[in-house]
Amino acid sequence: MRGLAMRAGEGALVLPLFLTFMLLFAAPLVLLLGVSLHNDPELEQWGLLTWKKFVQDGFYWQATLDTLRLGATTVVAAVLLGYPLALTYLSLGERGQRILLFIIIMPLLLSVVVRTFAWIVILSHEGVVNQTLLALGLTAAPLRLLQTELGLVISLTQIELPMLLLPLIAALSRLDRNLFDASSILGASRWRTLFKVILPLSLPGLIAGCTLVFASSTTAFISQSVIGGNRLVYLPLLIWQQTSVVYHWPMAAVISIVLLCTVLACLYVINLMGRKSMRYLHV
Amino acid sequence: MNRRDFIQFGSAAAACGLAPGAFANDGTVTTAIYPGSWEEAYRSIVAPALKRDAGVELRMQSLWAVDQIAKARAARGRAPFDTFILDPGPRVTAIESGLFEKFDASRLKNASKLPPGMIDAHGVNVAGQFVGIAYNPKKFPKPPTSWKELFAEPYVSRLGLTGFQTTFGTVSIIEIAKAFGGSETDVEPFFTELKKVLPKVAVIGNSASMPSLFQQGQCDIMYTNTQTVGTLKAKGVDIEMAVPSSGLIAFFTTFHIAKGSKNVDNAYKFIDTAISTPMQQQLMASPYFMAPVNSEVSLANAGLPLRSLDEMKNMVQHDWTKINPLRAGWIERFNREVAR
Numbered sequence: 001m002r003g004l005a006m007r008a009g010e011g012a013l014v015l016p017l018f019l020t021f022m023l024l025f026a027a028p029l030v031l032l033l034g035v036s037l038h039n040d041p042e043l044e045q046w047g048l049l050t051w052k053k054f055v056q057d058g059f060y061w062q063a064t065l066d067t068l069r070l071g072a073t074t075v076v077a078a079v080l081l082g083y084p085l086a087l088t089y090l091s092l093g094e095r096g097q098r099i100l101l102f103i104i105i106m107p108l109l110l111s112v113v114v115r116t117f118a119w120i121v122i123l124s125h126e127g128v129v130n131q132t133l134l135a136l137g138l139t140a141a142p143l144r145l146l147q148t149e150l151g152l153v154i155s156l157t158q159i160e161l162p163m164l165l166l167p168l169i170a171a172l173s174r175l176d177r178n179l180f181d182a183s184s185i186l187g188a189s190r191w192r193t194l195f196k197v198i199l200p201l202s203l204p205g206l207i208a209g210c211t212l213v214f215a216s217s218t219t220a221f222i223s224q225s226v227i228g229g230n231r232l233v234y235l236p237l238l239i240w241q242q243t244s245v246v247y248h249w250p251m252a253a254v255i256s257i258v259l260l261c262t263v264l265a266c267l268y269v270i271n272l273m274g275r276k277s278m279r280y281l282h283v
Numbered sequence: 284m285n286r287r288d289f290i291q292f293g294s295a296a297a298a299c300g301l302a303p304g305a306f307a308n309d310g311t312v313t314t315a316i317y318p319g320s321w322e323e324a325y326r327s328i329v330a331p332a333l334k335r336d337a338g339v340e341l342r343m344q345s346l347w348a349v350d351q352i353a354k355a356r357a358a359r360g361r362a363p364f365d366t367f368i369l370d371p372g373p374r375v376t377a378i379e380s381g382l383f384e385k386f387d388a389s390r391l392k393n394a395s396k397l398p399p400g401m402i403d404a405h406g407v408n409v410a411g412q413f414v415g416i417a418y419n420p421k422k423f424p425k426p427p428t429s430w431k432e433l434f435a436e437p438y439v440s441r442l443g444l445t446g447f448q449t450t451f452g453t454v455s456i457i458e459i460a461k462a463f464g465g466s467e468t469d470v471e472p473f474f475t476e477l478k479k480v481l482p483k484v485a486v487i488g489n490s491a492s493m494p495s496l497f498q499q500g501q502c503d504i505m506y507t508n509t510q511t512v513g514t515l516k517a518k519g520v521d522i523e524m525a526v527p528s529s530g531l532i533a534f535f536t537t538f539h540i541a542k543g544s545k546n547v548d549n550a551y552k553f554i555d556t557a558i559s560t561p562m563q564q565q566l567m568a569s570p571y572f573m574a575p576v577n578s579e580v581s582l583a584n585a586g587l588p589l590r591s592l593d594e595m596k597n598m599v600q601h602d603w604t605k606i607n608p609l610r611a612g613w614i615e616r617f618n619r620e621v622a623r
Contacts, residue, residue, distance in 0.1 A: 059619055246611040
């Protein structure tokens with residue numbers, strides 16, 4: 001009886017947090033779902049017509065796939081660039097690590113809008129990249145880098161890189177250096193040590209970083225619309241159009257829910273793969 | 284409370300928030316203002332004058348017209364600002380949605396300085412805007428003379444297109460459609476011609492990034508307003524405005540008092556200050572180039588494409604009551620046509 005009473009008391013302590021969570025997180029999602037279940041922008045007629053329109057229209061599916069592909073490509077690019085950088089951090093002395101960490105964190109202190117517009121200057125027709133390529137005689141005419149998925153992935157990779165690096169560096173920093181020595185004493189090459197020791201042990205940090213990069217790049221409305229332009233249609237652009245230009249809130253809600261659910265599903269898969277890999281690697 | 288009320292109330296609560304200045308009558312007024320040169324101009328010119336002459340502090344929320352409407356509709360009668368600043372399309376939408384207080388011209392000391400037709404029951408004109416073809420004179424010594432030429436070489440491969448999300452984008456596309464045989468309500472010829480030239484077009488971007496893209500040489504020709512041209516020119520960008528043979532497009536930007544505003548007195552003081560002769564004179568000067576609505580302001584040497592406000596009557600104007608119902612469909616169509 002006393003145990004039950006104690007548990008009830010503990011439950012009461014959690015209640016304010018639970019209610020706040022319900023109010024600030026769950027209620028808006030319930031509202032979003034409610035708005036999506038309307039057939040008309042005036043929210044007068046309940047029904048599934050808006051969902052039906054979305055499901056039956058290939059354009060929306062294509063935009064969904066493009067959005068997820070953008071997230072996946074950015075994650076791959078960020079990992080390819082970020083993992084060697086994190087290993088470099090690991091090999092540096094304390095002063096070097098402090099300098100590198102400052103360089104990694106510095107972009108986060110700038111607005112994403114400023115960083116995105118800076119990429120216009122870098123990637124444009126008369127930008128740094130094209131001028132350099134022309135000066136070196138590597139191209140005869142300026143390359144089209146803006147308004148392409150390549151340009152968008154390049155800029156998003158730079159913008160999201162700190163999101164990958166910070167958890168990855170935190171995971172790598174916690175590793176016991178004696179493990180690397182033990183691995184080489186037992187005859188493992190540096191590559192084998194990397195793939196059999198360092199990579200498996202850093203997976204939690206890598207998964208956390210990939211999760212942040214994926215979620216952030218699939219919803220990066222500013223970068224998508226400024227660097228990608230209107231040729232590349234992603235879900236955040238469609239949500240903004242339906243909300244602010246067309247004023248069709250049910251469709252905006254439907255697209256938002258689809259974006260939320262597909263991104264969450266992908267994150268679940270990333271985490272699942274990570275967990276399975278860890279189990280496999282420790283066998 | 285039925286389910287619809289619950290959803291609408293919830294949406295309003297979520298979207299509205301408690302914007303400072305929107306509910307308290309405390310010697311302040313909160314206005315929505317367009318980001319960029321408008322915000323800059325009102326912060327540096329109008330806000331100090333309003334504080335000095337009327338003792339009212341101006342607060343600003345940086346929002347495009349469509350975003351103002353979205354916020355106000357979400358707030359359902361509790362707008363997070365006291366005054367709207369709008370272009371004709373969103374203005375019609377707002378009137379239909381009942382988002383304005385009835386406008387009383389007798390509360391403006393400067394009302395008599397505005398020509399007839401500048402004030403109605405919904406709001407007041409505050410600046411004229413003119414839309415034409417902006418081009419880089421170094422890249423094109425001979426500017427285009429018609430909207431039709433934009434879709435032909437040498438212009439099309441250096442063209443920057445924007446869609447129907449903005450007023451200037453919508454009216455420019457309508458004029459291109461007209462040049463190919465369309466009308467104010469039929470933009471099909473535009474889509475037909477766009478399909479033919481789509482791979483050649485240099486940029487299809489959003490309106491906010493177009494000035495930067497032009498500045499960086501990503502495109503050398505685009506449709507835009509004289510204000511953008513003036514602002515870029517003042518920054519040293521090679522840019523000129525070409526007047527198409529059909530004429531420049533003209534429309535007014537308007538101020539309105541938000542339904543449910545608790546600062547109506549201050550809102551009138553703010554609007555009155557904005558349309559006063561000294562303010563209109565300063566807003567017309569470089570780098571803002573806002574065409575005045577006050578007849579006491581001389582347009583001589585203003586760098587604007589007209590010598591008197593009467594000339595606006597001869598410019599191309601559009602009926603947004605006809606355009607608005609079609610716009611959503613056009614936006615959706617544009618998305619599909621230009622997407623890879």
